[in-house]
Amino acid sequence: MIFSYYPGCTLKTKAKDLDRYGRKSAEALGITLEEIPNWQCCGGVYPISKDEIATKLSSVRALASAKEAGQDLVTLCSACHNVLKQVNNDMANDEEICAKANRYLELEEEYHGETNVIHYLEMLRDKVGFDKIKELVKNPFTGKKIGAYYGCLLLRPGKVLQMDNPENPKIMEDFIRAIGGTPVIYPMRNECCGGYVTLEDKALANKRSGKVLENAKDMGADMLITACPLCLYNLNKNTDGYDVPVYYFTELLAEALGVKD
Amino acid sequence: MNRKDKQEQILRMSGVNARKCMRCGKCSATCPAYDEMEYHPHQFVYMVESGNIEPLFESESIYKCLTCFACVERCPRDVQPAKLIEAVRVMALRQQDNTHMKKGDLPMMLDEDIPQQAIVSAFRKYTK
Numbered sequence: 001m002i003f004s005y006y007p008g009c010t011l012k013t014k015a016k017d018l019d020r021y022g023r024k025s026a027e028a029l030g031i032t033l034e035e036i037p038n039w040q041c042c043g044g045v046y047p048i049s050k051d052e053i054a055t056k057l058s059s060v061r062a063l064a065s066a067k068e069a070g071q072d073l074v075t076l077c078s079a080c081h082n083v084l085k086q087v088n089n090d091m092a093n094d095e096e097i098c099a100k101a102n103r104y105l106e107l108e109e110e111y112h113g114e115t116n117v118i119h120y121l122e123m124l125r126d127k128v129g130f131d132k133i134k135e136l137v138k139n140p141f142t143g144k145k146i147g148a149y150y151g152c153l154l155l156r157p158g159k160v161l162q163m164d165n166p167e168n169p170k171i172m173e174d175f176i177r178a179i180g181g182t183p184v185i186y187p188m189r190n191e192c193c194g195g196y197v198t199l200e201d202k203a204l205a206n207k208r209s210g211k212v213l214e215n216a217k218d219m220g221a222d223m224l225i226t227a228c229p230l231c232l233y234n235l236n237k238n239t240d241g242y243d244v245p246v247y248y249f250t251e252l253l254a255e256a257l258g259v260k261d
Numbered sequence: 262m263n264r265k266d267k268q269e270q271i272l273r274m275s276g277v278n279a280r281k282c283m284r285c286g287k288c289s290a291t292c293p294a295y296d297e298m299e300y301h302p303h304q305f306v307y308m309v310e311s312g313n314i315e316p317l318f319e320s321e322s323i324y325k326c327l328t329c330f331a332c333v334e335r336c337p338r339d340v341q342p343a344k345l346i347e348a349v350r351v352m353a354l355r356q357q358d359n360t361h362m363k364k365g366d367l368p369m370m371l372d373e374d375i376p377q378q379a380i381v382s383a384f385r386k387y388t389k
Contacts, residue, residue: 014376044382045328048347049274055385079378152329166334192293192329196382199370200362201297204325208293229376237374 001127003118004066004073005033008080009041015077015229021250022076022120024259029128029136033074036065042083044196053100059087060101064111076120076250078153078228082161085117089160119154121171121227121249122163130178138258140180147184147221148172149212149246151231152192166190172225175249179256186219188212193234209238217242225249267352268312275348279310281338288332288342298322302332302342309345323350324361324387354389362387 011019026033040058047055062084066073075081090097092113102110118126124133150169158166169190173183193212194205213235216224224246226232235246254260262270272279288302289295300308300322308317317323326346333341353359362383371380 008378009381010376010378014374015378041377041381043385044378044380045385047385048328048344049351050276051274052351077378079382152327152331156330156334158334192327192331194293195327195329196379196386197294197325197327199375199379199383200387201325204294204297207296228378230378230382233374233376233379 001030002032002034002071003123004069004071005035006039006062006073006075006080006084007035008075008077010079010229011077015232015248018076018227018229018248018250021248021254021260025250025253025257028257028259029133031123031128034069034071036062036073039065042080044079044083046083046086050094050097053097053104056087056090056097057101057105059084060091060105060111063088063091063113063115063117064105064107066115067111068109072116072118074118074120074123076227078151078226079230081117081119081227082153085161086157088113088115088117119163119227121154121175124175124178125171130174133178134180137179137256139256141176141252141256142180144181145184145220145222146176146181146252147186147216147219147224147244148176148189149216149224149226149231149235150190151226151228152190152195154227155190172249175253176225179252181252184216184219184221186215186221188215193231194238195230195234198230198234198237205234206238206240209234210240210242213239213242213244217244223247225252264312264314267314268309271309271314271345271348271352274351275341275344277341277344277348279306279340279345282306282310282340283338285337287335287337288340291331291335293329293331294325294327297325302346305345305349306340306342309349314349317349318353322346323353326350328386350386351389354387360388
């Protein structure tokens with residue numbers, strides 16, 4: 001299976017592990033991730049305002065590039081996934097945004113939201129299959145109690161992202177089972193860590209991340225997994241004595257598949 | 262721009278129909294930045310609906326929204342308050358010289374682990 005792949009800015013810098021282990025695992029699963037040539041940063045947060053056009057164009061370029069290659073577009077970072085899917089939704093359903101973006105870009109062929117964007121976890125679930133992954137696991141996380149931390153960007157808005165039930169998700173729990181671990185379900189798993197506001201308001205990020213970690217610890221999690229570099233940062237910076245290490249899910253996948261060096 | 266024009270522009274930019282709000286307060290109850298806000302999500306909705314927008318422009322509350330989409334997801338009437346907050350913020354930032362993050366502020370906010378994702382997000386949310 002071959003997919004177009006959009007790594008995003010952070011996976012080339014502070015979140016190299018998320019990318020590296022994702023690529024190694026994909027290879028082990030027989031998947032080829034073809035990085036889109038000359039991709040540009042998605043901007044980190046979806047520009048919500050309807051009259052914001054220029055800020056949506058980098059996403060449209062990536063989407064159009066995958067369309068040209070005739071491939072589904074895989075993303076790994078929660079934020080890129082959120083921005084690309086929401087912009088894609090605009091291009092498919094908002095005539096004004098679509099017309100303005102196309103007029104600006106003057107692509108060889110107009111883009112109208114044709115590309116199918118999937119998160120890496122969706123690729124594991126829908127293209128590979130968790131059962132298949134289970135068979136390929138060499139080093140299972142037997143006995144490990146692992147909490148899935150979804151945060152906000154993977155799931156919401158549910159109607160647009162269509163990844164899983166935004167209030168009662170199970171894709172990451174199913175992933176944890178596939179690699180042999182025991183999922184720990186805790187209520188704060190889909191609440192915000194404090195996001196980018198951590199830059200100017202450390203106290204807010206501390207409070208939000210602390211609540212997540214406290215709740216995960218109370219419910220018995222040994223560790224958490226995430227797909228978001230900013231969640232990882234906020235949770236690691238605000239441990240407040242809660243001893244719950246946080247890992248990228250791709251790191252655990254690579255370890256389970258025996259391809260982590 | 263008069264009060265009515267401002268209100269219309271915010272409604273147009275956000276695509277929100279504030280009249281659908283039934284004042285249940287679920288948006289504010291679920292908001293992770295509630296404590297840090299002077300005006301809370303449900304207040305944004307009725308202040309925009311009634312055209313009382315000027316206090317929102319002046320308030321730090323517009324920079325506290327985390328864009329986590331919790332209020333968007335959980336509103337039983339699909340009002341989507343975060344879209345209104347964003348429209349007010351974008352309109353405020355578009356005023357000349359009205360940037361929330363000044364040149365030179367950024368280096369002080371960084372540490373060696375901060376992911377680029379946070380920095381590009383801050384540029385998008387705090388500047389024009």
